[in-house]
Amino acid sequence: MAEIALKLPDGSLRTLPAGSTGADLAADIGPGLAKAAVIVEVDGEERDLSAPLDDGAEVSIVVADSPQGLHTIRHSTAHVMAQAIQALWPGTQLAIGPPIEHGFYYDVELPGGKTLTTEDLETIEAKMRDIVAADQPFERHELSIEEGLAKFADHIYKREIIERVAEGDLAGEDAGEVGDGIISYYANSDDFLDMCAGPHVPSTGRLGHFKLQKVAGAYWRGDVTRPMLQRVYGTAWATRKQLAQHLAMLVEAEKRDHRRLAAELDLVSWPEELGPGLAVWHPKGANVRRLMEDYSRERHERGGYEFVYSPHIAKSVLWETSGHLDFYADSMYPPMEMDGASYYPKPMNCPFHVMIFRAQQRSYRELPIRMFELGTVYRYELSGAVHGLMRSRGFTVDDAHIFCTREDVQAELASLLEFVLSVLRAFGFDQIQAKLSTRPSEKSVGDDDIWVAATAGLKAALETAELDYVVDEGGGAFYGPKIDVDVTDAIGRAWQLSTIQVDFNLPGRFGLEYVASDGARKQPVMIHRALMGSIERFFGVLIEHYAGAFPAWLAPIQARVLAVASDHEDYADKLVADLKAAGFRADQVAADDPLGKRIRNAKLEKLPYVLVVGDDDVANGTVGVNRRGGEVERDVPVAAFVEQLAAEVADHT
RNA sequence: GCCCGAGUAGCUCAGUCGGCAGAGCAAUUCACUCGUAAUGAAUAGGUCAGGGGUUCAAUUCCCCUCUCGGGCUCCA
Numbered sequence: 244m245a246e247i248a249l250k251l252p253d254g255s256l257r258t259l260p261a262g263s264t265g266a267d268l269a270a271d272i273g274p275g276l277a278k279a280a281v282i283v284e285v286d287g288e289e290r291d292l293s294a295p296l297d298d299g300a301e302v303s304i305v306v307a308d309s310p311q312g313l314h315t316i317r318h319s320t321a322h323v324m325a326q327a328i329q330a331l332w333p334g335t336q337l338a339i340g341p342p343i344e345h346g347f348y349y350d351v352e353l354p355g356g357k358t359l360t361t362e363d364l365e366t367i368e369a370k371m372r373d374i375v376a377a378d379q380p381f382e383r384h385e386l387s388i389e390e391g392l393a394k395f396a397d398h399i400y401k402r403e404i405i406e407r408v409a410e411g412d413l414a415g416e417d418a419g420e421v422g423d424g425i426i427s428y429y430a431n432s433d434d435f436l437d438m439c440a441g442p443h444v445p446s447t448g449r450l451g452h453f454k455l456q457k458v459a460g461a462y463w464r465g466d467v468t469r470p471m472l473q474r475v476y477g478t479a480w481a482t483r484k485q486l487a488q489h490l491a492m493l494v495e496a497e498k499r500d501h502r503r504l505a506a507e508l509d510l511v512s513w514p515e516e517l518g519p520g521l522a523v524w525h526p527k528g529a530n531v532r533r534l535m536e537d538y539s540r541e542r543h544e545r546g547g548y549e550f551v552y553s554p555h556i557a558k559s560v561l562w563e564t565s566g567h568l569d570f571y572a573d574s575m576y577p578p579m580e581m582d583g584a585s586y587y588p589k590p591m592n593c594p595f596h597v598m599i600f601r602a603q604q605r606s607y608r609e610l611p612i613r614m615f616e617l618g619t620v621y622r623y624e625l626s627g628a629v630h631g632l633m634r635s636r637g638f639t640v641d642d643a644h645i646f647c648t649r650e651d652v653q654a655e656l657a658s659l660l661e662f663v664l665s666v667l668r669a670f671g672f673d674q675i676q677a678k679l680s681t682r683p684s685e686k687s688v689g690d691d692d693i694w695v696a697a698t699a700g701l702k703a704a705l706e707t708a709e710l711d712y713v714v715d716e717g718g719g720a721f722y723g724p725k726i727d728v729d730v731t732d733a734i735g736r737a738w739q740l741s742t743i744q745v746d747f748n749l750p751g752r753f754g755l756e757y758v759a760s761d762g763a764r765k766q767p768v769m770i771h772r773a774l775m776g777s778i779e780r781f782f783g784v785l786i787e788h789y790a791g792a793f794p795a796w797l798a799p800i801q802a803r804v805l806a807v808a809s810d811h812e813d814y815a816d817k818l819v820a821d822l823k824a825a826g827f828r829a830d831q832v833a834a835d836d837p838l839g840k841r842i843r844n845a846k847l848e849k850l851p852y853v854l855v856v857g858d859d860d861v862a863n864g865t866v867g868v869n870r871r872g873g874e875v876e877r878d879v880p881v882a883a884f885v886e887q888l889a890a891e892v893a894d895h896t
Numbered sequence: 897g898c899c900c901g902a903g904u905a906g907c908u909c910a911g912u913c914g915g916c917a918g919a920g921c922a923a924u925u926c927a928c929u930c931g932u933a934a935u936g937a938a939u940a941g942g943u944c945a946g947g948g949g950u951u952c953a954a955u956u957c958c959c960c961u962c963u964c965g966g967g968c969u970c971c972a
Contacts (some may be wrong), residue, residue: 459967460899471899515963573972625897808929842932857931875932
């Protein structure tokens with residue numbers, strides 16, 4: 244009997260009878276692997292375990308508990324959900340159902356325009372459990388495009404996908420649905436089939452650790468002019484434990500929601516009278532913000548930046564020259580007519596900084612010029628996009644613009660990235676990732692040389708900083724390449740915060756120039772840099788990262804002094820005064836409520852320290868120190884506490 | 897902007913199948929003066945988001961608007 248030789252990931256060779264499948268290979272290696280296997284990768288291509296393997300192929304078994312395995316489980320679970328929905332509402336049209344981070348969704352259109360409710364999710368879940376219990380096989384079938392069009396004639400969305408493939412237009416979102424020139428579908432029972440590129444787990448019994456989460460509207464192909472479909476989201480995992488952990492993380496995320504904590508901790512609010520996306524900062528929130536901004540200013544000053552200010556509105560000519568009115572008018576607040584001119588609230592600070600550069604003739608000796616402004620901008624975000632502090636209509640950008648020579652770009656980018664990382668780390672973010680976006684394939688400005696040099700400069704900066712990064716080919720703006728910096732928060736969520744963008748466009752639009760050493764007029768390169776990005780959003784991320792329990796250096800109140808009884812209030816007063824004199828933020832609550840109650844309130848406010856003073860302390864000049872998340876320490880000399888708090892503030896711990 | 901859902905006291909929520917609006921916490925007052933996460937009593941607090949309609953009667957049913965939430969789209 245003929246045999247095939249297979250190369251395994253460890254480099255070893257294994258021979259099996261011709262016609263053997265991935266499942267056979269896994270079983271041959273061991274029963275544990277056979278049980279864990281979900282699909283097989285053959286020469287870098289994912290396939291069903293039931294597919295025959297090719298002689299000489301490099302083969303690796305993909306197990307459930309791997310990124311690819313999870314991907315497959317989520318994809319297959321999406322299919323089971325579609326099957327359940329179709330069983331419950333016959334005539335349902337299926338659109339697309341891809342895996343996503345942590346889960347999957349499926350876009351469907353129910354007969355009669357029915358919309359799904361949260362209650363329906365339970366019904367669908369129950370049906371899915373039946374399908375899982377039935378352990379139906381995922382059977383793959385392949386068709387030509389013509390056969391596919393015939394087979395899916397009644398499936399309006401699937402047919403549209405096939406038609407697009409036939410035209411050679413294989414868009415990213417369809418990639419999960421169809422292969423290259425071949426239409427495949429999976430049938431796992433007599434009455435359900437779904438067009439899909441696969442691969443899938445061998446049978447529905449391999450699934451089960453899932454939960455449906457929410458239902459929402461989604462446009463077909465993301466196009467507002469196309470029908471609104473029902474999108475059902477779910478999460479799926481390899482094990483029960485993973486699912487439980489994920490659900491626990493979601494509960495934790497809800498507890499940390501900055502909108503909830505902003506109200507509970509009296510930080511900011513959004514009075515209806517102001518309009519959507521416009522917040523007012525209460526004293527405690529404003530206190531944290533001031534500390535954030537002061538720290539930022541101090542770092543920028545040390546980093547060689549010059550501080551500038553600009554007005555909130557400017558005449559239309561500025562925005563015409565910058566190009567904003569051509570490209571971004573939809574996101575700008577409408578103009579105010581004054582003295583025959585139109586004044587627009589600013590959506591960005593850069594044109595103003597350009598004006599400052601242009602205010603006098605610049606020499607190469609002055610460059611690089613680094614301008615910094617905490618500039619408040621207004622952008623007309625769509626009403627449905629506004630979201631707490633994370634997406635506001637008015638917000639403040641920690642905006643820096645650097646004007647330098649082409650020769651200086653690389654060195655400037657390297658020190659810039661270093662600066663950004665250092666400040667982010669000071670705010671408690673130590674898991675940082677980046678994305679490098681390169682020249683778009685369509686229209687873009689600037690010659691090749693400068694794109695190549697700037698992109699290489701960004702890349703070198705990332706490598707010098709030893710930062711993990713991915714490359715988004717063609718993802719840059721038309722005016723230059725960029726780096727986006729993400730941080731991972733305390734519960735594993737990524738937030739994009741900083742951005743460093745090289746700009747070959749604005750200097751030309753505004754005719755910027757400097758005099759080079761040879762006397763020639765040259766155009767400077769401009770680098771845009773936002774570090775926290777929006778101060779509002781950064782604050783929101785900090786609230787969620789710290790769950791409202793700010794470290795001592797940022798806490799709006801660092802220590803609350805509580806007198807055991809009224810007799811000790813004079814001593815408490817003095818302690819508060821001494822702490823304030825030493826530069827700390829402290830307050831006191833009178834002994835009108837029992838001590839336990841006052842401690843509880845301080846704990847609910849998530850204050851770093853509660854200081855309790857009674858008879859012993861008055862007699863000995865000590866305090867009782869109740870540290871957030873720590874043990875109670877009695878009889879601590881005041882000087883010792885001050886020293887400890889000062890160290891904590893200095894270290895940002 | 898689009899789809900779906902929600903809006904009752906400062907906060908968290910109950911309630912009214914159409915008939916005078918309820919609790920806990922918070923607030924205020926009084927008493928209690930206490931050594932590490934809730935002392936007790938009393939008082940006050942609402943055009944039931946806003947506007948219109950149906951009705952003898954609307955917080956409740958219907959329509960519109962506003963705001964919020966989850967998504968879609970967008971995020972220079």
